[in-house]
Amino acid sequence: MKILVTGAKGMLGQDLCPILEDEGIDVIETNRNNLDITQYENVVSVLTELKPDYVIHCAAYTNVNGAEEEKNTAFLVNETGTENIAKAANN
Numbered sequence: 001m002k003i004l005v006t007g008a009k010g011m012l013g014q015d016l017c018p019i020l021e022d023e024g025i026d027v028i029e030t031n032r033n034n035l036d037i038t039q040y041e042n043v044v045s046v047l048t049e050l051k052p053d054y055v056i057h058c059a060a061y062t063n064v065n066g067a068e069e070e071k072n073t074a075f076l077v078n079e080t081g082t083e084n085i086a087k088a089a090n091n
C-alpha cells in the first residue's frame with residue numbers, strides 16, 4: 001500500500017510517517033517544496049504521477065495568531081488547499 005502524506009515535515013507529519021513506515025507502508029512524504037497544496041495543477045500532477053492508494057492530509061496553516069493578520073493565507077491553505085487535495089484525490 002502506498003500513502004502520500006502532505007505536510008510531512010510538520011509536527012503531525014513527522015510523528016505519523018515513521019509509524020506508517022513501521023507498518024510496512026510505502027510512504028511518500030511531501031512538503032511545500034514538492035507539493036504546494038494551494039496550487040491545484042501541482043496537486044493533480046503529483047497525485048497523477050505518484051498514484052498513491054491513500055492521501056493523509058497533514059499540511060495546514062497552523063499559526064493561530066498569524067491567521068488574524070494573514071486571513072487570506074490561512075484561508076488559501078486550510079480551505080482551498082484542502083479542497084484541492086480532496087478534489088484531486090477523488091479523480
Ligand SMILES: NC(=O)c1ccc[n+]([C@@H]2O[C@H](COP(=O)([O-])OP(=O)(O)OC[C@H]3O[C@@H](n4cnc5c(N)ncnc54)[C@H](OP(=O)(O)O)[C@@H]3O)[C@@H](O)[C@H]2O)c1
Binds near residue numbers: 006
Ligand atoms: N500537532 C498537534 O498536536 C495536532 C493535534 C490535532 C490536530 N492537528 C492538526 O493537524 C494538522 C497539522 O498540524 P501540525 O501541528 O503538524 O502543524 P505544523 O507543524 O504547522 O505543520 C503543518 C505543515 O504544513 C505545511 N504547509 C503549510 N502550507 C503548505 C502548503 N501551501 N503546501 C504544502 N504544505 C504546507 C507546513 O510547511 P511549512 O513549515 O513550510 O509552512 C508544515 O510542514 C493541522 O490541521 C492541525 O490542526 C494537529
